[in-house]
Amino acid sequence: MRLTVLISRGVAGATAAALLVSMLGLAIIAAIGLPERPTDPVSVSGVTAARLVPPLPAPWPLSLAEHAARTVEGEFHRGDTFASVLRSAGVSATLIDQLARAVQPDFNVKRIRSGRPYKIYFAAHDELLLFRYQPDRQRAILVAEGRRGWGATEIVVPYDIRPRFIHAVIRGSLEGALAATWMGRSDAIRLSHKLAGIFAWDIDFAADLRVNDTVDVVVEQRFLEGGFVGFGDVLAAELRIAGRTYNAVRYVRPGTAIAYFTPTGESLQRAFLRSPVDFTRISSRFSYRRMHPVLNVVRAHRGVDYVAPAGTPVHATATGTVTYVGRNAQAGNHVKIRHGGSYTSWYLHLSRPADGLEVGDKVEQGEVLGYVGRTGLATSNHLHYQLEQGGTFVDPLSIDFPANAPLPSEQMAEFALQRGVWISRLREGQIERPVVLAGSGE
Template sequence: MSLKLRLTVQSPRSFRLRLRYVPEDGVLPIPYPRAVLGGLLAIWGLLLAVPYLPSVGFTQATQPTLAVQGTVMATPDLPLPWPQSIAVDADRAVSARFRSRSTLDGILRGAGVSGSDLGNLLDVVTESINVRRIRPGQEYQLYFDAAKQLIGFRYQFERQTAWFVARRDAEWVATQVAIPIESRASYVSAEIADSLHRSLAQFAPSNAAVADLVAKIGDIYGWDVDFQYDLRYGDRLDLVVEERYVEGKFIGYGEILAAEFQVNGRTLPVVRFRDPDGIGSYFTPDGESLRRAFLRSPVKYSRISSRFSNRRVHPVTGVARAHRGVDYAADPGTPVQATADGVVLEARYGAEPGRYVKLRHGGSYSSIYMHLSRIADGVSPGSEVRQGQVLGYVGKTGNATGYHLHYGLLQGGNYVDPLRLQFPAADPVPSEHWGRFVAQRDDAMQRLQDGRATRAAAIAGGGL
């Protein structure tokens, strides 16, 4: 038996303390009272929010902010243009929502504006803002100076656009303000308990965000990790991911900048490299690509109906013989993709394979795609194809019982199991980009290290 204490403070919305009592037969998490933490969090949030008031907005001043922010992303502090600067200088801000019976006149009158000043303000507001688009429930803000005089009115009509009406000298001026998306890097460290999805769920603010993060991780590690079979209890995933905010409100994840996956005894670090054209891809710290020269599967949205084997009973002939490929059951007409760049060797009809395409690839590989209903236009012997290019469509021509693709892969003329092969890697970082890569890599790895150090310090210094 053992007792574990765990403090997790890596993500803006995650602030968890877990007391874990671990009996021999499993893990029993006991939630720790969060009231104490709530107090700490509020202070923390306020401290962090102060320098961000301009962009965070008054309504979110007490929203908890990224705990490890100091160690990661440097969001440039841009001087605020007029009229937002007025909001920053405001002595007081009031946020409210339009109700079904509110009128602008009533709202502004209630804010203490009267006489010709009110008339002028209403003119400016109604000239600029399409008041018919205002719906009950939408928010507006009123800004006051120290003398309790109204100096600004804000109405946000889209997530990234707001109207700002502010007093400038003696006049009211309306300006449409574009609200920028702020990107912050966040360190996430997840210990795999049962599934990757559930392990990440404690960090992400919504189910959609978790699904998005899991998909991104799948894209990066899909070549190296079988998420169904490789994960073990206690495996660990550390990553630095961009989080996108509009005025302090989380709107979704951006790119994963760096990650390290400890899975089933292996450690797999990756960093994202953005080339001069702005195209991002993932490499190991040595500059090797994670993208393999072969796609794992030639058919999207399919299921494996028969695996590679050296001996099995054929469903049609009843004769025991090897199955030298993988069958993918899919709807008729589903596109079949070339799993790698290559040249078409054969594209024709045969009694056994039905309509089929055979490709020769670089190195020692060739691949074959059988039982097609149709071969795609332009796919004929001698023509070049690119990875992902559609070669034909799923059918059941030749010796096939149902709609499926039979996919075979040959290495040096021998059939090999496409699901077990360690494929050769795609091209490494081009030498002309090496300096750029190293700079980005070192920055990304540093962020990962900083995140880890902060986490370790949080655990050690938690006073618990």
């Protein structure tokens, strides 16, 4: 359906979702041609919209509003009814009766609440075009005449999206730095969670931050009825953390979830290697109950045992930082690697760790950490590999790791367009300049 296609390539994932028109009963939108009318860009005084590509047309019946010669708007007060409001706006009693019957299946006019706004649109000869009522900020009910006569349609009111640039300097925590800008504490917490998620594979915000590190972000602000209702997506970010620069750009791909990439199109999500060792077989899988071969008691096995000859190299399953190299009675020689903020991988029963491996070392994916052995509580040569996510062990064989494929070349042009806008916004430090970033216009 043409409308959906147009909308799914819209301004932003969130906006696109919000724009999706939910029909109460009349399947009329598909049948009506879309007028070629620009949507109103977010209007901020003194600045003009950057039109990159033709903007999104408003869906029917919202599009009727532009043909209005006269409008009447107000709020329902105590004692007002659908009929009384239409009557005082000049609609004939006959038409009101007709409307009341036609909308009944989809719009219970008896449930109109006082204090909520309405707007009535009339055409040139005072014919009724459109009645709009908002039961709440996020929904609107539209009464209009479609091919099958009058009817009511409910739509999700699209957010007004205003990109905003934020510059924050670390004094302690990330959320503390954000809260020291104009935003409130709860918004700072939400935004810091968004950033932690985007950079989860690269930055451990609890451990890596230094005083005077900087955070530059362009983020969507969502407005309804003129009021700020929260942040949408992070559009671009540049973080200077502990002497390194990290970049992320949001990319909206038609038909898929949004994703974050570096400016050169590399995914920010890293994949783990499926296994850390060239093994001959798996002798024990992740399980909450298994008979322990040495202790002879039932206990959970929170990892995977890979059988391999003594001395087989063991590889880091993802890029990270060494957090432990040492030995104890149960695990024998073992190594732990922290990957970003949420994952830690463990490598147990090694014959020995790699030469010179120390806590704090950065290791690349695939780098040799040590060699298979049977130190600690082990009956034969094997690697016990386990993966901790946010403090709990997860099954490395069943966890759905995010893909880290770079963008395919055919998507680079579209990505470059989106990237150009948000990176330039970061560079300029522009505040609230509206942008219309619509479909690719193919």
